[in-house]
Amino acid sequence: MSESIFLKACRGEAVERTPVWFMRQAGRSLPGYRKLREKHDVLSLTQIPELAAQVSREPVDLLGVDAAILFADIMLLPIAMGIDVRIVEGVGPVIDQPLDQPESISRLKAFSSDRVGYLQETIRILRSTLSVPLIGFSGAPFTLASYLIEGKPSRTWVKTKRFMLEHPDNWDKLMSILSDGVIGYLKAQVDAGAQALQLFDSWVGCLSPEQYRTQVLPHVQRIFVALKNSKVPRLHFGTHTAGLLKDFSNVDCEVIGVDWRISLSDAKRQVEGKSLQGNLDPVTLLAPWETIQRSVDGLLSEVDSKKGYIFNLGHGMPPEADDKVVKKLVEYVHSK
Ligand code: CP3
Numbered sequence: 001m002s003e004s005i006f007l008k009a010c011r012g013e014a015v016e017r018t019p020v021w022f023m024r025q026a027g028r029s030l031p032g033y034r035k036l037r038e039k040h041d042v043l044s045l046t047q048i049p050e051l052a053a054q055v056s057r058e059p060v061d062l063l064g065v066d067a068a069i070l071f072a073d074i075m076l077l078p079i080a081m082g083i084d085v086r087i088v089e090g091v092g093p094v095i096d097q098p099l100d101q102p103e104s105i106s107r108l109k110a111f112s113s114d115r116v117g118y119l120q121e122t123i124r125i126l127r128s129t130l131s132v133p134l135i136g137f138s139g140a141p142f143t144l145a146s147y148l149i150e151g152k153p154s155r156t157w158v159k160t161k162r163f164m165l166e167h168p169d170n171w172d173k174l175m176s177i178l179s180d181g182v183i184g185y186l187k188a189q190v191d192a193g194a195q196a197l198q199l200f201d202s203w204v205g206c207l208s209p210e211q212y213r214t215q216v217l218p219h220v221q222r223i224f225v226a227l228k229n230s231k232v233p234r235l236h237f238g239t240h241t242a243g244l245l246k247d248f249s250n251v252d253c254e255v256i257g258v259d260w261r262i263s264l265s266d267a268k269r270q271v272e273g274k275s276l277q278g279n280l281d282p283v284t285l286l287a288p289w290e291t292i293q294r295s296v297d298g299l300l301s302e303v304d305s306k307k308g309y310i311f312n313l314g315h316g317m318p319p320e321a322d323d324k325v326v327k328k329l330v331e332y333v334h335s336k
Contacts, residue, residue: 004133006067010196010233010254012275012308018300019066020333021135022326023237023257024316025059026071030323032058042087043079046072049121053129056122060132062323064330067133067196068126070189072119074139074200077185078148080115081108091152098151100159102170111181113188120192127193135235136194138185140201140223141178142216157206164215175219183226190230197227198235198257202315204248205240212244217251224252235277239315245270260314264302275308282313285321285329292329300336 006019027033027042033055036045046052055071075085075093086094099105113120126134139147146160147153154160164171186197204216220236227234237257241248249256249271256274258267260281267276284295296311303309311333317326 004066004195006133006310007195007233009308009310010235010275012254014307016306017334018305018309018311018336020311020330021065021067021069022059022063022313022317023069025063025065026055026069028317028319029321030055030058030062042073043076043085046076046122047118049118049125052118052122053125056126056134057130060130063327064334065132067135068130069135069137069198070119070123070126070194072122072137074137074144075147076116076119077111077138077181078108078144080185081111081181083107083148085147093147093153095148095151098159099145099148099174100151100163102163102167105170105174105177108174108177108181110177111184113184113191116185116188120188123189123192123194133195134193135196135198136186136189137198137200138182140199140204140238141175141182141219142204142207143200143202144178144182145174146203157203161206161211164211168215171215175216179219179223182223186223186227187230190227190232194232196233196235197230198237199223199253201236201238201248204238205242205244207244209244209247213247217247221251228252237277242266249274255310257312258314264299268303275310276303277310277312279312279314282315282318282321285313285318285325289325289328292325293332296329296332296336300333305336 005015008015009019052071056068059065060068079085088094146157149160149163224234234253235255236253239259242262255277256271257277258279260279284292
């Protein structure tokens with residue numbers, strides 16, 4: 001397993017072929033997952049270890065990717081911290097009583113790993129059956145706070161940013177409590193056997209560089225430093241990060257994941273001494289094969305694809321993607 005091309009690429013070591021995995025590869029439109037979803041909602045499915053392990057394994061078997069991602073959700077951490085969350089089909093995470101007042105922060109309970117025993121069990125099952133490394137993950141404090149404060153997915157994050165700007169001390173407290181939770185949650189995953197960790201700060205690109213640097217980055221830095229002892233590669237991902245990439249990558253981690261709004265060569269110039277992951281526009285998967293091929297060739301020409309690079313999309317796999325095309329893409333990247 002130490003020979004895994006994914007783990008080697010994370011550490012910046014030379015590999016014989018380019019490793020590939022896809023964000024949101026588990027679940028979505030895969031046939032085994034769709035069948036399970038007829039009987040179980042998403043959150044219940046994440047809490048049944050045998051079935052969650054099956055969903056994590058499906059893309060490895062079907063698509064030939066070089067890493068598996070734990071079948072979980074970023075909202076499992078707030079749930080473990082005592083917040084009621086529903087995942088509404090076609091909408092996303094919904095919190096009926098959002099934490100939108102400074103005093104509502106006190107509703108968050110400290111994280112304890114006994115609240116995620118089911119995830120640790122899923123990880124143990126996966127480790128005994130997988131032939132590729134298993135990636136654990138968490139939402140980053142900003143992205144988690146955005147759901148907690150807005151109460152539902154937002155495209156403007158006005159409530160979140162207003163909280164941050166109006167109540168900076170309470171914001172700092174909220175970020176600290178969530179960061180403690182993230183550290184405990186990720187350590188629990190490593191304890192159970194996760195071999196790499198990705199922090200998803202999916203929505204942090206809505207901040208100005210100054211807001212990010214002063215009100216978010218110190219917390220993210222603390223998380224990555226706390227995970228250093230875990231000795232697994234740490235990946236940091238966000239979207240719309242082109243304008244803050246220097247700060248975003250200024251954390252103690254091995255890999256920076258970028259979306260498609262920046263070229264890999266521009267990203268490379270700003271991210272020093274770390275591996276890069278990304279960044280095919282997910283919609284490209286729905287284009288004709290020749291277009292996909294051209295886009296992949298373009299991406300690979302911008303990096304040394306056999307050292308310090310992991311092929312991925314710039315964000316999650318679109319549910320409309322065709323498994324056969326995705327499998328062909330994995331083979332194509334491997335053949336380059
Ligand atoms: O990568 C994987 O396939 C593993 C599982 C995974 C899920 N959520 C399961 C899920 C992962 C890595 C996540 C992360 C996640 N969840 C993020 C960060 C990554 C990103 O996409 O930016 C975020 C922001 C969430 C919150 C969330 N959960 C949203 C916005 C939604 C609805 C929209 C969507 O993306 O599907 C969910 C529900 C969810 N989480 C589903 C799955 C498979 C879809 C449920 C369904 O089948 O209807």
